[in-house]
Amino acid sequence: MLRYTLRRFLAMIPTLFVIITVTFFVIRLVPGGPFSREKALPEAVLRNIEQKYHLDEPLWKQYFRYMGDIVFRLDFGPSFRSRVFTVNDIIKRKLPVSFQVGVEALAVALVLGLAFGLVSALYRNRWPDYVFTGVSVIGISLPLFVIASIFILILARWLHLVPVAGWGGFEYHLIPVLSLAWPYMAYITRLTKVGILENMYKEYVMTARAKGLSESTILVRHVLKGSLIPVISFLGPAFAGIVTGSMVVESICNIPGIGVEFVQAAFNRDYTVITGITVVYATLLVVMNFLVDMVYAILDPRIRYK
Amino acid sequence: MNENRELQLEEVQGVSLWKDAWRRLLKNQMAVIGGIIVLLFIVIALFAPVIAPYSYEEINFDNPQINQPPSLAHPFGTDGLGRDLFSRVIYGSRVSIAIGFVTGLVALFIGVSYGAIAGFVGGKLDEMMMRFADILYSLPYMFFVILLMVIFGRNFIMLFVGIASVSWMTIARITRGQIMSLKNNEFVEAAKSIGASRRRIIFRHLIPNALGPIVVYLTLTIPSIMLEEAFLSFLGLGVQAPMTSWGLLAAEGKGVITTYPWQIIFPGLALTLMLFSLNFLGEGLRDALDPSQKNKL
Numbered sequence: 001m002l003r004y005t006l007r008r009f010l011a012m013i014p015t016l017f018v019i020i021t022v023t024f025f026v027i028r029l030v031p032g033g034p035f036s037r038e039k040a041l042p043e044a045v046l047r048n049i050e051q052k053y054h055l056d057e058p059l060w061k062q063y064f065r066y067m068g069d070i071v072f073r074l075d076f077g078p079s080f081r082s083r084v085f086t087v088n089d090i091i092k093r094k095l096p097v098s099f100q101v102g103v104e105a106l107a108v109a110l111v112l113g114l115a116f117g118l119v120s121a122l123y124r125n126r127w128p129d130y131v132f133t134g135v136s137v138i139g140i141s142l143p144l145f146v147i148a149s150i151f152i153l154i155l156a157r158w159l160h161l162v163p164v165a166g167w168g169g170f171e172y173h174l175i176p177v178l179s180l181a182w183p184y185m186a187y188i189t190r191l192t193k194v195g196i197l198e199n200m201y202k203e204y205v206m207t208a209r210a211k212g213l214s215e216s217t218i219l220v221r222h223v224l225k226g227s228l229i230p231v232i233s234f235l236g237p238a239f240a241g242i243v244t245g246s247m248v249v250e251s252i253c254n255i256p257g258i259g260v261e262f263v264q265a266a267f268n269r270d271y272t273v274i275t276g277i278t279v280v281y282a283t284l285l286v287v288m289n290f291l292v293d294m295v296y297a298i299l300d301p302r303i304r305y306k
Numbered sequence: 307m308n309e310n311r312e313l314q315l316e317e318v319q320g321v322s323l324w325k326d327a328w329r330r331l332l333k334n335q336m337a338v339i340g341g342i343i344v345l346l347f348i349v350i351a352l353f354a355p356v357i358a359p360y361s362y363e364e365i366n367f368d369n370p371q372i373n374q375p376p377s378l379a380h381p382f383g384t385d386g387l388g389r390d391l392f393s394r395v396i397y398g399s400r401v402s403i404a405i406g407f408v409t410g411l412v413a414l415f416i417g418v419s420y421g422a423i424a425g426f427v428g429g430k431l432d433e434m435m436m437r438f439a440d441i442l443y444s445l446p447y448m449f450f451v452i453l454l455m456v457i458f459g460r461n462f463i464m465l466f467v468g469i470a471s472v473s474w475m476t477i478a479r480i481t482r483g484q485i486m487s488l489k490n491n492e493f494v495e496a497a498k499s500i501g502a503s504r505r506r507i508i509f510r511h512l513i514p515n516a517l518g519p520i521v522v523y524l525t526l527t528i529p530s531i532m533l534e535e536a537f538l539s540f541l542g543l544g545v546q547a548p549m550t551s552w553g554l555l556a557a558e559g560k561g562v563i564t565t566y567p568w569q570i571i572f573p574g575l576a577l578t579l580m581l582f583s584l585n586f587l588g589e590g591l592r593d594a595l596d597p598s599q600k601n602k603l
Contacts, residue, residue, distance in 0.1 A: 022450075023453065026453055026457065140585075143533055143581070144537070145556055146578055149556075149567075157563075157564050248540060252563075262449070266456045278453065
């Protein structure tokens with residue numbers, strides 16, 4: 001297990017290295033440069049600005065400076081558009097909001113997905129199965145902004161249960177979290193259902209039944225453990241999807257999160273903010289995949305010896 | 307999709323696999339209905355100027371024309387500039403469908419070539435190529451599409467290139483797997499023995515035989531590409547006005563969702579219907595071409 005952990009841990013490094021390198025060089029492909037405006041700046045001003053941001057140095061030097069700042073000081077540099085805030089300030093201010101929405105969505109998707117999947121499997125081909133299958137088909141095929149619009153129309157506009165948009169207490173979380181969670185809840189429902197049905201008739205479950213264990217013990221201790229594996233391995237892609245989806249949900253629900261900030265930076269061509277957020281998200285994703293692999297290896301010992 | 311269908315029909319003569327698949331597909335009601343709706347959407351997109359009752363950019367500021375709810379004159383209502391939403395949704399289908407299909411084909415071309423070469427050559431090259439694809443796979447690709455859009459400007463061509471450049475990896479993997487399982491068959495030996503070149507073996511012998519699963523995956527890739535286009539356009543990073551797509555129309559309706567909800571509902575419904583149909587058709591094709599995959603996720 002230790003060797004496997006170490007190997008998976010070390011495998012993260014080249015991925016992160018590629019991510020930072022690609023973002024750095026891709027953003028330097030921009031014709032003109034970050035300070036080219038419709039109206040050209042005076043030569044001297046431009047040179048001063050470039051000096052301040054080290055843009056006058058050769059590319060390889062800038063690259064090592066950028067890489068070094070990130071690796072050793074976790075510093076993403078200044079924002080090119082906002083003179084007051086650095087990229088770190090922006091990330092520190094906006095990431096927690098998005099993180100909260102994302103984690104809540106993931107939790108809701110996991111809890112409801114497992115519950116619905118379990119019920120669907122136990123009541124297969126009866127009405128609870130049909131209801132939950134219908135709910136998940138809708139969640140899988142609807143675009144996120146349609147899901148969010150439906151929630152806003154029903155919960156906010158017609159029932160007046162929650163505010164339409166904005167950010168604050170619990171009532172503001174309901175729409176964004178439910179819309180973000182729905183598609184992943186749908187997948188988890190399907191994965192859980194299929195997993196339980198596949199494991200229900202395996203030999204080891206029959207053994208457990210022969211030993212005289214109660215049905216609920218068999219279900220929780222034996223069937224569920226086996227059927228959790230595909231769900232766990234789905235959490236990596238689910239996290240990635242929720243991260244990307246947060247851009248849409250934050251924009252439709254007016255949430256001051258990092259997804260909206262990224263889109264805004266893309267509009268303003270604020271290069272350091274774009275690279276900074278990309279690197280942070282990519283890192284989160286890679287770490288998440290690592291954790292998923294670890295849980296996976298704990299649940300399924302076979303994977304360690306591959 | 308209609309191209310694919312015709313292709314299959316022609317190949318039906320004597321090729322029992324495709325004939326069988328075609329029969330199985332016709333038995334699947336949901337897939338047939340999905341296929342008909344997809345064809346209908348394609349016809350609507352092709353003949354948009356004939357079908358649309360108004361021009362998609364005809365602005366009408368006469369007071370009673372702005373933000374009208376659905377009526378007989380304007381079945382989907384009008385938007386904030388008094389434009390007929392029904393016509394705009396019809397025109398929007400052109401961009402959404404074009405991006406779905408063209409980008410799908412570009413991704414198909416890249417993925418099949420890449421996967422076939424990796425699978426056929428094998429060894430070190432295969433390992434390197436697949437490792438590279440794996441790293442790309444683990445990146446938050448939407449961010450890179452946005453990055454590309456920022457750098458090269460938000461134009462139509464970049465939208466194709468950007469989405470295609472992140473959509474080919476799964477096709478490459480599937481192709482590679484297929485090629486690896488096929489490349490030791492006798493017919494490849496036979497081709498080798500009569501002196502066929504590597505390229506000829508890959509493109510004339512191996513790829514045609516691996517086509518089944520690839521076609522299936524393509525029909526499931528197209529809806530996801532359309533979804534990505536809608537996602538980008540919804541954020542304002544995709545198609546630019548005066549062009550329009552379902553995602554962009556929904557984005558325009560976003561701000562007035564509580565006052566004029568039809569402005570987001572109808573483009574959303576159009577996209578949803580198209581995605582549903584494509585998914586049903588794709589799943590039907592999968593069951594038809596590869597029955598062993600039935601009931602799997």
